[in-house]
Amino acid sequence: MNCESAQQNIVLAQYGELPDDLQHQLEQHLGLCEECRREWNAMLALSEELAQHPLAEPSPNLLAASRMRLDEALDAMPPKSVTHRFWGNAFRWMGYVQGAPALTVLLIGVGFLGGNIIARYQAAHVPPPPRTVATTNASQSAIANVLDIKQTPDPQIVQVKYNSLVPETMQGSLNDPQIRQLVMLATKMSANPEVHKDAVSLLVNQCRATAGCSDDGSNGDAYRGTLLASLHYDKDPQVRLNALQGLQPYVSQSESVRNAVLDALMNDQSSDVRSAAISMLEPVQADSSVRRVLRSVSTQDSSAAIRNASFQALQGSADIE
Numbered sequence: 001m002n003c004e005s006a007q008q009n010i011v012l013a014q015y016g017e018l019p020d021d022l023q024h025q026l027e028q029h030l031g032l033c034e035e036c037r038r039e040w041n042a043m044l045a046l047s048e049e050l051a052q053h054p055l056a057e058p059s060p061n062l063l064a065a066s067r068m069r070l071d072e073a074l075d076a077m078p079p080k081s082v083t084h085r086f087w088g089n090a091f092r093w094m095g096y097v098q099g100a101p102a103l104t105v106l107l108i109g110v111g112f113l114g115g116n117i118i119a120r121y122q123a124a125h126v127p128p129p130p131r132t133v134a135t136t137n138a139s140q141s142a143i144a145n146v147l148d149i150k151q152t153p154d155p156q157i158v159q160v161k162y163n164s165l166v167p168e169t170m171q172g173s174l175n176d177p178q179i180r181q182l183v184m185l186a187t188k189m190s191a192n193p194e195v196h197k198d199a200v201s202l203l204v205n206q207c208r209a210t211a212g213c214s215d216d217g218s219n220g221d222a223y224r225g226t227l228l229a230s231l232h233y234d235k236d237p238q239v240r241l242n243a244l245q246g247l248q249p250y251v252s253q254s255e256s257v258r259n260a261v262l263d264a265l266m267n268d269q270s271s272d273v274r275s276a277a278i279s280m281l282e283p284v285q286a287d288s289s290v291r292r293v294l295r296s297v298s299t300q301d302s303s304a305a306i307r308n309a310s311f312q313a314l315q316g317s318a319d320i321e
Contacts, residue, residue: 001029006036013145014043016188016196027144027163044143044185051184052222060262060293146186149198158183158202174206180222187226193236200230200239204246224250228260237270244276252283262293265310271303278309285313 001009001022006029012018013026030037144163152159152171159171160182172179186199203223223246230243244264250257258281265277284290291314298310 001025003029003033003036006030006033007039010036010040010043014047014188016145023145030144047188048181048184051188051226057228057256057259057263059259059289060266061289063263064266143182143185146182146195146199147192149183149186149195149202151202160186162186174202184222184226187230197236197239197242200227200234200242200246203227204242207246208249224254224257228256231260231264237268237273240264240268240270241273241276244273244280248280251280258284258287258290262290265293265297271306274303274306275309278306278313281313 006026009018009022009026013023018026030040146160146162148159148161150159150161156173157171158174158179159169160179161169162182162185170178170182174180174183183199183202186195187203203226207223207227227243227246231240231247234240234243244261247257247261251261252258261277261280265274265281268274268277278294281290281294285294294310294314298307298314301307301310
């Protein structure tokens with residue numbers, strides 16, 4: 001694997017979409033290439049920084065209106081014929097060729113070939129760097145992915161096994177910054193789906209505990225932001241349902257949580273997730289935006305069970321008023 005393909009695979013690995021065979025090749029390349037290893041560490045730092053900030057979510061009404069306007073605009077566009085697209089691309093490339101002097105093209109080609117030959121010669125005569133030796137200190141080693149998460153007999157202690165070119169294990173409380181970082185990484189870049197579920201479950205339990213995700217610290221904001229991202233983007237409906245349960249204590253406290261629950265009610269593909277979203281909205285049924293969404297779902301949804309549940313919730317909000 002060369003550096004160009006490795007840097008492309010780094011992005012896929014960050015989102016857990018890199019196949020296992022390429023993951024192994026990437027780990028071997030990172031052990032040999034200092035520049036790619038710096039790129040990997042920079043991506044990890046960026047992911048951690050983004051995880052510290054909660055997602056700013058648009059309102060459900062704005063999302064619905066924007067989707068309708070986009071569909072109308074796409075429907076109004078006349079389709080381009082194959083001939084029209086072909087000639088458009090041909091004339092565009094002809095303009096590029098005519099605008100470039102022949103001498104410039106020749107010089108660029110000679111420079112490219114010369115630089116390529118010199119780079120190959122230097123690479124062939126430079127001794128390979130020594131392989132990185134993995135240590136038990138997470139701050140001095142690059143974390144590739146999270147392998148396993150276990151709850152110890154002590155409810156305050158979590159054991160996290162992770163890959164740092166070679167497997168390593170760390171054990172400690174979720175209040176420990178390094179343990180917290182590993183668990184957050186497991187929700188985004190775990191190679192094992194079960195480990196991903198376990199990481200989300202740990203955050204759910206932390207958020208459902210007393211003041212586990214309160215607004216008095218950055219940890220709670222980061223936990224809620226991770227659960228909101230799982231609710232929006234995770235492909236496993238069970239993980240989305242679990243994230244929804246972790247956000248339940250905060251639906252009446254946080255507008256972003258309430259908007260995320262409304263979006264799940266309108267757009268999630270799982271009927272279990274949508275039913276749970278309706279139940280979660282009970283404490284805020286008197287809110288006008290919540291009633292609008294429930295009224296829309298109760299009359300327009302394709303599922304009779306969801307329509308009936310939304311209608312019953314509306315009756316409850318009428319009693320509250």
